[in-house]
Amino acid sequence: xxxxxxxxxxxxxxxxxxxxxxxxxxxxxxxxxxxxxxxxxxxxxxxxxxxxxxxxxxxxxxxxxxxxxxxxxxxxxxxxxxxxxxxxxxxxxxxxxxxxxxxxxxxxxxxxxxxxxxxxxxxxxxxxxxxxxxxxxxxxxxxxxxxxxxxxxxxxxxxxxxxxxxxxxxxxxxxxxx
Amino acid sequence: xxxxxxxxxxxxxxxxxxxxxxxxxxxxxxxxxxxxxxxxxxxxxxxxxxxxxxxxxxxxxxxxxxxxxxxxxxxxxxxxxxxxxxxxxxxxxxxxxxxxxxxxxxxxxxxxxxxxxxxxxxxxxxxxxxxxxxxxxxxxxxxxxxxxxxxxxxxxxxxxxxxxxxxxxxxxxxxxxxxxxxxxxxxxxxxxxxxxxxxxxxxxxxxxxxxxxxxxxxxxxxxxxxxxxxxxxxxxxxxxxxxxxxxxxxxxxxxxxxxxxxxxxxxxxxxxxxxxxxxxxxxxxxxxxxxxxxxxxxxxxxxxxxxxxxxxxxxxxxxxxxxxxxxxxxxxxxxxxxxxxxxxxxxxxxxxxxxxxxxxxxxxxxxxxxxxxxxxxxxxxxxxxxxxxxxxxxxxxxxxxxxxxxxxxxxxxxxxxxxxxxxxxxxxxxxxxxxx
Numbered sequence: 001x002x003x004x005x006x007x008x009x010x011x012x013x014x015x016x017x018x019x020x021x022x023x024x025x026x027x028x029x030x031x032x033x034x035x036x037x038x039x040x041x042x043x044x045x046x047x048x049x050x051x052x053x054x055x056x057x058x059x060x061x062x063x064x065x066x067x068x069x070x071x072x073x074x075x076x077x078x079x080x081x082x083x084x085x086x087x088x089x090x091x092x093x094x095x096x097x098x099x100x101x102x103x104x105x106x107x108x109x110x111x112x113x114x115x116x117x118x119x120x121x122x123x124x125x126x127x128x129x130x131x132x133x134x135x136x137x138x139x140x141x142x143x144x145x146x147x148x149x150x151x152x153x154x155x156x157x158x159x160x161x162x163x164x165x166x167x168x169x170x171x172x173x174x175x176x177x178x
Numbered sequence: 179x180x181x182x183x184x185x186x187x188x189x190x191x192x193x194x195x196x197x198x199x200x201x202x203x204x205x206x207x208x209x210x211x212x213x214x215x216x217x218x219x220x221x222x223x224x225x226x227x228x229x230x231x232x233x234x235x236x237x238x239x240x241x242x243x244x245x246x247x248x249x250x251x252x253x254x255x256x257x258x259x260x261x262x263x264x265x266x267x268x269x270x271x272x273x274x275x276x277x278x279x280x281x282x283x284x285x286x287x288x289x290x291x292x293x294x295x296x297x298x299x300x301x302x303x304x305x306x307x308x309x310x311x312x313x314x315x316x317x318x319x320x321x322x323x324x325x326x327x328x329x330x331x332x333x334x335x336x337x338x339x340x341x342x343x344x345x346x347x348x349x350x351x352x353x354x355x356x357x358x359x360x361x362x363x364x365x366x367x368x369x370x371x372x373x374x375x376x377x378x379x380x381x382x383x384x385x386x387x388x389x390x391x392x393x394x395x396x397x398x399x400x401x402x403x404x405x406x407x408x409x410x411x412x413x414x415x416x417x418x419x420x421x422x423x424x425x426x427x428x429x430x431x432x433x434x435x436x437x438x439x440x441x442x443x444x445x446x447x448x449x450x451x452x453x454x455x456x457x458x459x460x461x462x463x464x465x466x467x468x469x470x471x472x473x474x475x476x477x478x479x480x481x482x483x484x485x486x487x488x489x490x491x492x493x494x495x496x497x498x499x500x501x502x503x504x505x506x507x508x509x510x511x512x513x514x515x516x517x518x519x520x521x522x523x524x525x526x527x528x529x530x531x532x533x534x535x536x537x538x539x540x541x542x543x544x545x546x547x548x549x550x551x552x553x554x555x556x557x558x559x560x561x562x563x564x565x566x567x568x569x570x571x572x573x574x575x576x577x578x579x580x581x582x583x584x585x586x587x588x589x590x591x592x593x594x595x596x597x598x599x600x601x602x603x604x605x606x607x608x609x610x611x612x613x614x
Contacts, residue, residue, distance in 0.1 A: 016301075016342045018256070019382055024364030025347050029306065050364070063366040063524075066306045066348030082268045083468070083514040084426045084500050120350070120518045121268035121468075122307050125426035125498065126433045135309040165197070165314065166275040166434075 002034055002042050003027075003049070010049065020050050028061055037068040065119070073108040073115035075153050077101075078132045081118040084125035093129050094118060096143050100150070113154065127163075136162035180449055183411055185399050185420050186392065187436045190279040197314070199321040202282035208327050210401035211289050216335025223294040227397065229405035231418035235272075236262055236353070236390030237467065237496040238571070239417075239484045248377035249295045249385045257297040257385040260362065261288055261394055263304040263311070264346060264353035267467035268518055269498030272422040273391035275434050277304070277311040280395075281318035287394035289328060289339045290401060295387050298338045303358050306347040315343050350522035354570045355388040357524065368526045369570035392422055412439035417483030421494075425451045427463070427501035439483040439494075447478065447501055458503040462586070466495025468515050469575030471582035472508070492582070508587040509594060512579040513541040519576035527568040533560050534576055541580070549595040557584065 003010050013026045027049065031042035038061055040054075047054040061067050068076075079085075079094050098104065101114055108115040124130045127139035131146075138149055138161055145161060152159035189195055189205050202208070214223060228243030249257060261284070265273040277284055288300045304312050319341050322328045330338045344362055351357045352367040359381050361367035380386020396419060400408045412418045417439045423446055426432045430452030437446060443465065447453065454460060460475045465482070471492040473480070480490045487494040502511060520534040537560055540553050561577040568574075584591065 016344075019363065021364035022344075022362060025306075025345065025361065029345055029347060060364065060366055064306070064347035064349050066346075081514075082518050083511055084269050086514055087427045087500070087502060087506070119348075120521050121266060123265050123271045123274050123305065125269050125271055125500070126424060127271075128426070132307060137310065163310070165278040165310065166271075 002031055002039075002045055006030060006034070014049075021052065023050060024057065024060055025064070028057075028064075028067055032067060036074070037071050074113050075133050076115050076117065077150075078117045078119040078122075080120070080122050080124070080128065080130050080132075082121040082125075084121065085128035085130060088128045090129040093141055093143065093146065097146065100147070114150070124163075133159075133162075139163050180445065182437045182441060182445075183420060184436045186276060186280075186283065186395050186422055187434070189283065190275075195280075197278070197280045197282070197318075199282060199318065199325060202280065202286075203325075206402070207282050207398075208286055210398035211286050211327060212333055214290060214401055215293055215333055215337055220294045220296060223290070223401075226405045227294070227400060230400045230408040231405075231412075231415055232393065232396055232400060232408065233417065233484065234390055235392035235396075235421060235497065237267060237469065239494065242389060242393055245377065245387055245389070246291070246295050248375065249387060250378060253385050255384055256299065256382075257295055258381040258387075259288060259292050259295060259297045259300040260355075260358060260381065260386060260388045261300060261302040262353060262355065262358060262388050262390045263302050263308070264358060265308070265391070265496075266305055266350040266353050266522075267469065267496040267498060268515070269424060269426055269464060269467045269500045270496040271424050271426075272434050272497060274308060274311055276391055276395055276422070277308070278314050281315050282322065283395045283398065284315075284391055285318055285322055285328070285341060287397040288341055289332070290397050291387070291389065291394055292339045293337055295385075297387070298340060300339070300341045301344045301362060301381075302341065303344050303346060303352070303362055305352075306345050308345075312343050312345050319343065349524070350518075351524040351570075351572060354572065357570070358388060359386065366524075368524045369572075371569050413481065413483040413485070416485055417494075421482070421497045423482065424496075424498040425501070426498065428455050428458075428503040428506070429453065429501050430455045437482070440481050442479050442481050443473075443499065444478045446482070446499060451501070454501070454503050456503060458505055460501065461504045461506055462502045462508060462511070464498070464500040464579075465490075466493050467498040468518060469493070469571075469578055470495045471578040472511075472586065473582075474586055492578075507545075508583045508590050509541065509545055512583040513538070513545055515579040516541055516576070519572070523572065523576070527573065529564045529567045530573045530576065533564040533573075536560055537576075537580060544591060544594050544598070547594060547598045547601055549591075549598045551595060551599065553595060554584065554588070554591055 013023045027046045043057045044054050047057045103116045129141045130139040149159045224246045232242045233239045328339050346352050349367045352361045354369045356370035357367040376386040409418045420436050420438050422434050422436045435450045462472050477490050480486050484494045516538050520538045523530050523534045525531045564573045
């Protein structure tokens, strides 16, 4: 069972809500974190925990674009294609990634390492073009930077170029407290 | 360089400020909560926020104190506060900065607001992609519990405030307040028909207030400095205070800038944003997130308060300003935004679900030089049949890019269609199945 070793987390999640069903998204997110996608087994298990039928859980899961209902690569490369990123060069970057990884959108590399997707706005419009890989944001991208990120992930599984807490850009304007 | 009043970003722009509990307390944090909790009658707080003129920073601009006032006073059961951290409007990234860089400012706002409306439980509904912000908030919540700013019997006042983070899983529509509640209840995030409004039938059908992150972050400052002070900033009495405006697109220095709402688009785009990134002149800008109609260079001296932007024919919305330089195809820009809306339509209402798909198809064929002369009339008609005919405001939002670009740059549509007409004879048409 997927949640067996997370029994404390599951109980903690259930304890936050007066109605069990509210734990739906937290449990789906947890299942995806554990297995990389939301499996049929996970859906059945969540249904059991929430006293719902598996179709009720499945129906809800299909609404949310972040939930992968099929297995994907170890690193899910999701590049923002919305207008704000497109204005500052997202399209050529997506093209570059397709060529570099040899993938069409939604496809996974043969070694099951990378899945390439485009996504809509991720709330990082001032620092585009940008992408999200698993939990991390990568911003102000260039081809060179993306190449380095893929290389690092392939090598060590981690990359220091990921974004930390939102940085206040250097501006030189005076802060006035009212 | 002009200087502007700052409220929300002033802590985090201090050198060395990390947003930790110690840093926040050191900057006078949680003073407001200590001052009011169990001492100021909740109703006085509601009146104070009403008097401050604070309006929702998520997009709709509804007066916050009035929203709080709708919570029935005599309701026996639990009430809820939901902090809307679903920030998904293209062009908007302010809440992310507020949560990542100064999470306790948001938490103090939440705690005071809970007390004002009589809620013991608050949920921060954060978009699933904001993993880092969620992690930072969870740490901040744990620290605040440990320090006694949250939990049961806060500061010995007998008041309970419980806060938890609830991550979404990718759905723009969950920023709409009733869709947010549905999602929080573990269902598909489809907006509810209103009335009844969340103030009486919200989360679990109990009285509920849904407020945006930035809105709530303002509350401690209003308590500390008074409603009159807040109301004196901006354009009193209707649009007061500052806003964190998000600048993106073809500018030299994109980013978040806090300005009083009476500042103009010129102040933001040229003074702070450094103007256009190339030598090309400004062609167009979106003044309030993807849902706001486009404006032109003629509008750069418009003030950024709710009323002035509305007078100019658009809306201040979520405060996301996206700038486009000369040479940007407006049909392409409208198509990009429309593809977003098509992707994000929840599918509940037919005009929005079907209409967004039709608009994308027509715009795609116009861009691909296969447009037809009648397409512009069809686009106009589809838009008119979506506006005002859907359960939530999404329908009105999705037609904004098309209607406004048709209004100001109709010639670009016409030129592409004329090109298509000229190409007509030379292109092999794909035979269409005829049912006649």
